[in-house]
Amino acid sequence: MWKILFLGIFCLALAAQIVPSQKQEYLWLPPLPKPEVVRILGQSHLLSDILFIKTAILFSDADRLNEKSWQWMLDAMCLAHHLDVHYFEIYFFTANVLPWQLGARHKIETTLKSGLKYLPNHWEIPFYLAFYYLYFVRDKVKAAKYLSLAAHHHKAPHYLPLLTARIYAEARHHGPAILFLKSLLRETQDERIKKRIEKRLEALQVLSFLESRIQIFKRQSGHLPKDLKQLIDAGLLKEIPKDPYGGRFFLKPDGTVWTTSNLR
Incomplete structure (x- = not known):
């Protein structure tokens, strides 16, 4: 009886915050129990579902x-994963949402790698790992390794082998990321997530375009421009493109381009 009562109290604490009030100045997030405690109580799959729903609804209010x-969401996904290692949506969310806000994290990497063991029939798991290593860890060797693993899966899309070859060949950082997001866009059915991918894709395409203009400027003048306005003066740009996230693009000392929005 006490097991059911304890689990019920925790589930109610989560459910009470499933739809946070718009008037709240902050979001109260309950402390998460250890996986072994939940297993003793039973209903691991139920709690895993509740944690995923809670996290997904929090994501829908991402601006707040x-x-x-975000750290709570990562911890919640890790707990949900421990409770149900075959829950594919957890891997999807961990790979395609959390790293954009938190960057490279050991917990993200560990969760995704476990998917290779527990969901061997899903080519998407090594596919997600490939992008994680490519974009957030910046390790093209590991990225190509996991992309190759995904490409050899019998259910993988036909374009993955070509994408793998491009990863090995691409010298710039944004190019492979753009290829990945285009691939992910083709596979994503959720319209809300598709819109976020499209927005991210647009921003990365602008970054890639601006950096290509900078390289042309460098070849013509023998040095990097001091700022992006010099590209306009040189006739390489008509105007500085707008950041889809509302920030301002600027030139970094190493010749790469970034934005004040940090793509958030």
Whole structure:
């Protein structure tokens, strides 16, 4: 009886915050129990479902989330994963949402790698790992390794082998990321997530375009421009493109381009 009562109290604490009030100045997030405690109580799959729903709803209100909220979401996904290692949506969310806010994290990497063992029939798992290593860890060797693993899966899309070859060949960082997001866009059915991918894709395409203009400027003048306005003066740009995230693009000292929005 006490097991059911304890689990019920925790589930109610989560459910009470499933739809946060718009008037709240902050989001109260309950402390998460250890996986072994939940297993003793039973109903691991039920709690895994509740944690995923809670996290997904928090994501729908992403503009109000702070660093602490995103960290809670990562911890919640890790707990949900421990409770149900065959829950594919957890791998999807961990790979395609959390790293954009938190960057490279050991917990993200560990969760995704476990998917290779527990969901061997899903080519998407090594596919997600490939992008994680490519874009967030910046390790093209490991990225190509996992992409090759995905490409050899009998259910993988036909374009993956070509994408693998491009990863090995691409010298710039944004190019492979753009290829990946285009691939992910073709596979994504959720319209809300598709819109976020499209927005990210647009921003990366602008970054890639601006960096290509900078390289042309460097070849013509023998040095990097001091700022992006020099590209306009040189006739390489008509105007500085707008950041889809509302920030301002700027030139970094190493000749790459970034934005004040940090793509958030």
